[in-house]
Amino acid sequence: MLPDAIPTLTGHGVVLRPFAEADAPLVQSVADDPLIPLITTVPTTGTREDALAYIARQHDRLRTGAGYSFAIADPSTDEAFGQVGVWTSEIAQGRARTGYWIASPFRRRGFARAALASAARWALGLEEIRRAELHVEPWNEGSWRTAEACGFAREGLLRSWEQVGDERRDMLVYSRLPGE
Numbered sequence: 001m002l003p004d005a006i007p008t009l010t011g012h013g014v015v016l017r018p019f020a021e022a023d024a025p026l027v028q029s030v031a032d033d034p035l036i037p038l039i040t041t042v043p044t045t046g047t048r049e050d051a052l053a054y055i056a057r058q059h060d061r062l063r064t065g066a067g068y069s070f071a072i073a074d075p076s077t078d079e080a081f082g083q084v085g086v087w088t089s090e091i092a093q094g095r096a097r098t099g100y101w102i103a104s105p106f107r108r109r110g111f112a113r114a115a116l117a118s119a120a121r122w123a124l125g126l127e128e129i130r131r132a133e134l135h136v137e138p139w140n141e142g143s144w145r146t147a148e149a150c151g152f153a154r155e156g157l158l159r160s161w162e163q164v165g166d167e168r169r170d171m172l173v174y175s176r177l178p179g180e
Helices: 021-029 048-064 111-124 141-149
Strands: 009-011 014-017 067-073 080-087 095-102 131-136 153-164 167-176
Touching (some): 009 111, 014 111, 021 080, 048 067, 067 095, 067 111, 080 111, 095 111, 111 141, 131 141, 131 153, 141 153, 141 167
Parallel strands (some): 095 131
Antiparallel strands (some): 014 067, 067 080, 131 167, 153 167
16 A cells, blocks of 8 residues: 655665755755756745745645655755655556656765665555656756666657657656566
């Protein structure tokens, strides 16, 4: 049975936990990132009110069946610096999708890898999830290297797969199965 609350996961040098009101400055800090608001529901306004609404939506994802949204935080300070999700809209087929973002000042430190490894290990340990998928734009080498480092296998290119901003974009599809 899928958990009915967002758990707190520890390991790999990060904590994955539910978003808190104290994480509003993080959300505000990525509002002007050139990519994060295009591929997520992070607001572009940068206001505290909109950041709090984003946080509320992350909590609501579980109730609506969309999945689990975790803040990625430092285990010693609890400062959040990113987000990772385990999306369960295709759970009836035994599939979950994952995705993540890291605020610019915290990139290239292994946090995305640590968060994805923890989230994938947790998700693939759930009885209902027999396959975890990840979609990455081909140009995003840092992200596809992260996926590969976490045991995700590249399966192919999905042409014109997703609307990103004003254009259709190709996506590489990766997967990982339990026990991999």
